[in-house]
Amino acid sequence: MVIYETTFHSTFELVDEKAKEALMLLKAREIDWMSHTLFKINFVLRELLNNAVEHGNAFDPQKKVFLRIESRDQLFIFTIRDEGSGICMDVASSDAGVAEKVPRHDKTYHAICANETLERLKHSADETESDVDALADRRRGLETIRRLEFELNITGNTIVATLDLSKEAMQ
């Protein structure tokens, strides 16, 4: 069942607005939400939408971000698509057992995939300090999403994040 679907221009202000709308609709459902779960959804949703605005669409106001939230039994599925150039797929192993599909030619995600260190990047001739900062942000965001137990799948310019509520209940 589709709970929420929207398309919006690439600004952080609209990410904030859409994330708030989405959370309001989720809260309105007849589910005994734990505040912890809603907090996690809010964080992950914002992370992925911000990523689409900043890295996918490069803040181009003419490019749009698509968001759909669906529920299937105990699964909540968040689909985010941007108008970036698209991304190759690669699969990185994860110590949490989550299948992370990592874009190959997106510099920041590729760095995560290749397990490069920030120190190494700092010495790379074609990396600026802001590149390193951006990498730190992306690395932190992706790692955190994984630790919050969302499954991530990336296909082209579409990211699907899935949360299994049945696992949440066991925490």
Next chain:
Amino acid sequence: MNHLKMTIKDGLTANNVAAYQKEVEQIFTEIDDFNELILDLAGNDNIDSTGVTFIISVFKRAKGMEKHFRVIGANADVQMLFKLMKLDQFFEMSD
């Protein structure tokens, strides 16, 4: 100890961080008569990784100027997030 408290009233999210950065810049350039900077997150559960990066940058700036730094008013979920990101190893957090 003289302390200075900065209260985060709106979400600690990407759309607000630029304004907070200006505020912090003003604090560090115009005020010197304090030993500790306190970031008050009370009532705030909207946070994203840009917000987390902002907190890290303030902590680093404070440390570089030999000021103490701590976060107060963070709810249980925000504290959980900071612990997950291992930020509790760097600065103090309290309710």
